[in-house]
Structure formats: C-alpha cells, structure tokens
Amino acid sequence: MIYTADQLCRKYWVAEAKCDVEAILKIWDKNGEFHGPDFDLYGEDDLRAFFTKNFEQYPGLDISINRVFGDSNLACIEWEAKQTDKNGKAYRLRGSYHANANGKNITYVNVWFDRYDWKE
Numbered sequence: 602m603i604y605t606a607d608q609l610c611r612k613y614w615v616a617e618a619k620c621d622v623e624a625i626l627k628i629w630d631k632n633g634e635f636h637g638p639d640f641d642l643y644g645e646d647d648l649r650a651f652f653t654k655n656f657e658q659y660p661g662l663d664i665s666i667n668r669v670f671g672d673s674n675l676a677c678i679e680w681e682a683k684q685t686d687k688n689g690k691a692y693r694l695r696g697s698y699h700a701n702a703n704g705k706n707i708t709y710v711n712v713w714f715d716r717y718d719w720k721e
Contacts, residue, residue, distance in 0.1 A: 606676035606702035607669050613707060614664050614680075620656040622649060630706035637712045659692075661685030676700045692716065 604612070609628055616624035626645055629635075635642040635651070642651050664682040671677055678698040685691045696714025700707055 603673075603704040604702065605673045606671055606700045606707070607678065609702045609707050610676060610678055610698060610700050610710075611666070614662075614666075617652075618662045618664065620660055620662075622652045622656065625652055628707055630703065630708045633707055634709045635712070636710065638714065657687070659684045659686050661691075673704070674702055676702075 613625060613628045616628060626648060629645070629648055631645045633644070633648065635648060640651065642648055662682060662684050664680055667679040667681060669676055669678050676698070678700065680696060680698065682694045683691050684694060694714045694716060696712060699711045701709040
C-alpha cells in the first residue's frame with residue numbers, strides 16, 4: 602500500500618502515543634532523518650535510542666492535528682500536544698512538522714515546537 606506523507610505522520614503519532622518504539626521504526630525509513638530544536642537523529646539506531654529514552658521520561662502523549670499542507674511526498678503539519686512525564690506532570694507543546702515520505706516510510710522530518718510549560 603502507498604501512503605502519503607500526511608498519512609504516515611498520523612500513523613507515527615498513533616504509535617508514539619502508545620509508546621511503541623517498534624511500530625515507530627516500521628513507519629520510519631531505516632536511514633531516516635529527524636531534526637528538532639535540540640536534536641539531530643540519523644538512522645534507525647538514533648531513532649530507537651531517542652524514542653526509548655523519551656518514553657521512559659514521558660510515557661503519555663495526546664496530540665491533535667490542526668492543519669495539513671502538502672502533497673503525497675511532502676507534508677507540513679501544524680499540531681498541538683500534551684506530553685505527560687513519568688510523575689504525571691503535563692506539558693503543553695505546539696509546533697509544526699515538515700515531513701518527507703517515499704510512499705512507504707517517513708524519510709525526513711524537521712520539527713519546530715514551543716515548550717510553554719518547560720519555562721522555569
């Protein structure tokens with residue numbers, strides 16, 4: 602089956618909300634790149650380590666999609682989320698994904714987000 606970039610991102614967020622590292626890795630290309638405000642990940646090993654550590658610290662995620670722009674291979678997705686840490690404290694995030702896909706996997710993502718509740 603062929604998936605659009607938007608569809609793959611939505612599948613990824615379902616897996617992320619379940620803290621399912623293996624499902625996430627099936628959605629990402631083995632050589633996929635994931636870039637964010639304070640991280641650069643290259644390939645399956647980096648992705649596995651990142652998500653494993655993230656889920657240990659933040660086992661809860663609720664996400665909503667606000668707007669989507671793009672075509673079959675490229676999507677810009679505006680989102681809002683609530684991430685909950687292992688102590689039950691919730692953090693609000695808002696951002697956008699710029700994602701590339703090849704019809705089967707996510708190949709590249711650059712994400713930007715605000716961390717309102719992380720401000721001290």
